[in-house]
Amino acid sequence: MKKELTRQQYLDLYYYMRLNRAVEDMMVKLFRQNKIVGGLYSSLGQEAISVGTAYALEKKDWLAPMIRNIGALLVKGVRPRDIFMQHMAKYDSPTKGKDGTSHFGDLDVLHIVSPISMLGDLIPVMTGVAMAGRYLGQKTVAMTWIGDGGSSTGVFHEGLNFAAAQKAPFVLILENNLWAYSTPVRKQVPLENLADRAKAYGIDSYIVDGNDVVAVYSTAREAVERARAGEGPILIEAKSFRRLGHAQHDPAEYVPKEMRAYWEARDPIALYEKFMSSEKLLDAQGKKEMEEKIDTLLSAERDFAENSPMPPAELAETGVYCNGDDCHKIQAKWERPVAEVTPPRSSVKAVWTVPGFGSGKGSGGANAPIHFGDTQPAEHAAGNGTKSGKDRKPMGKTPAKVAPKKTVKAGTASASRKARR
Ligand SMILES: Cc1ncc(C[n+]2csc(CCOP(=O)(O)OP(=O)(O)O)c2C)c(N)n1
Numbered sequence: 001m002k003k004e005l006t007r008q009q010y011l012d013l014y015y016y017m018r019l020n021r022a023v024e025d026m027m028v029k030l031f032r033q034n035k036i037v038g039g040l041y042s043s044l045g046q047e048a049i050s051v052g053t054a055y056a057l058e059k060k061d062w063l064a065p066m067i068r069n070i071g072a073l074l075v076k077g078v079r080p081r082d083i084f085m086q087h088m089a090k091y092d093s094p095t096k097g098k099d100g101t102s103h104f105g106d107l108d109v110l111h112i113v114s115p116i117s118m119l120g121d122l123i124p125v126m127t128g129v130a131m132a133g134r135y136l137g138q139k140t141v142a143m144t145w146i147g148d149g150g151s152s153t154g155v156f157h158e159g160l161n162f163a164a165a166q167k168a169p170f171v172l173i174l175e176n177n178l179w180a181y182s183t184p185v186r187k188q189v190p191l192e193n194l195a196d197r198a199k200a201y202g203i204d205s206y207i208v209d210g211n212d213v214v215a216v217y218s219t220a221r222e223a224v225e226r227a228r229a230g231e232g233p234i235l236i237e238a239k240s241f242r243r244l245g246h247a248q249h250d251p252a253e254y255v256p257k258e259m260r261a262y263w264e265a266r267d268p269i270a271l272y273e274k275f276m277s278s279e280k281l282l283d284a285q286g287k288k289e290m291e292e293k294i295d296t297l298l299s300a301e302r303d304f305a306e307n308s309p310m311p312p313a314e315l316a317e318t319g320v321y322c323n324g325d326d327c328h329k330i331q332a333k334w335e336r337p338v339a340e341v342t343p344p345r346s347s348v349k350a351v352w353t354v355p356g357f358g359s360g361k362g363s364g365g366a367n368a369p370i371h372f373g374d375t376q377p378a379e380h381a382a383g384n385g386t387k388s389g390k391d392r393k394p395m396g397k398t399p400a401k402v403a404p405k406k407t408v409k410a411g412t413a414s415a416s417r418k419a420r421r
C-alpha cells in the first residue's frame, strides 16, 4: 500500500469497509433468527473491492451493484436500514417489500440502477447509461461489477464489445474471487488473467490486488477519470477470494483448506489496519471510536427495520403487473428542455460520414462489394499469407482503390437508410 490520499480519504475507506462488514454480520444474525426473506449473500473478504471502486466515483456518476456489492451501495449513500428492510421484505423498504436482497435502485437522487440477476446483463444496460450521460453532456461515468463466472456469459462479451465500439464512459469491475458457486475459475476459463478479456475488444484493462483497498481505489480512480475524459471503457480485474459459500445455504466444503487459510491471512480490513497504524492514520482510540459509531448507527438502523411492518396483505396484488394509475402514477422523468437534449449541446460528435461506401472489392478476392473505404484491396490481401505482420499494411490506413461515390451525411432519412444497408 502506498501513501498518497488525504487523511480523510484513508479514514473514509476504513469506515466504509468496517460498515460493509458490520452490516453483513448483522444480516447473518437476522438470517439465523429467520428474519431475512430469501437468500443472503456475503462479500466477506471482498469489501475492499466494493468500497475502493465505488469511492472512486463522483456523486453524479452511476452504478449498478451485483450481489456482493453492498459496500458500493453504502459508499453511494444508501442507508443501512434500507438494506436491512429490503432483505427483510418490509413495507418501508425501497421496494415496499415486493423485492428482496439488493434488488432496488434510486434513479432520482443516488443514481443507482437496480441489479439484474441474469449475470452480465448490467453491462449493456450500464453502457447505455454511460452513453446517455455523454449525450446529455453530463460528463458522468457508469460502473458495474461482474464475477469470474459471469465473465463467461455471452452478454458480457456482447456488452463489452458494444461499450468499446461506442467508447462509452464505462468502468467494469471484474471480481475474480476464484469461485462461481462450486466451480473453480480454472475449470471454466483457460486464462490466467481475466483482464485479458479486454484485449478482444481493444480496450484497456488493469489488474489489481482486490484485498488492498488503497490499490483498488487508486486504480479505479484512474480508470474513472480516463473514462470520463473520453478514452472509452476500461476493465479492472480485482483478484480476491470468496471467503464464504455462494450464499448462506452453502458451507463451501469444496474449497481446499490451504486456499482458505492463505486468503484468511490476507483479510483486507486487517491488512488496512496494519497500514493505517504504521502510517499513524489510526490509533487504538480512533479505532474504538469508529467501532462505537458503527455499533450505535447499526443498532438504531436494525431497530427501525425490525419495527417496520410487513406489507399489508391487500397490496399483494398491486404493482406486480403495473397497469398505470391504479398501480402508481406514471410520469415521464425524461422531460427536459429541448435545448438541453439537442446537439450541439451534446458532448458527442456525430461522425457518420462513410467514405468508400459500397465501392471496391472485398479482401477475400471475390467481387463482393466492400462496405467501407478501409478494407484491404483484394490483390494485397491475397499475398497476406506469406507476409509477416510487420510488412502488412495496417487495415485502417490502406486507401480505398475506388474513390468514394458519395459521402453519406448524418441527419437525413436517406442517409440513415443508406448507412444501415
Ligand atoms: C446468466 C446466468 N446464469 C446463471 C445464473 C445463476 N448464478 C447466479 S450467481 C452464479 C455464480 C456466479 O459466479 P461469479 O460470477 O463468479 O460471481 P460470485 O458469486 O463469485 O460473486 C450463478 C451461476 C445467473 N444468475 N445468470
Ligand SMILES: [Mg+2]
Pocket: 147, 148, 149, 175, 176, 177, 178, 179, 180, 181, 242
Ligand atoms: Mg466468482
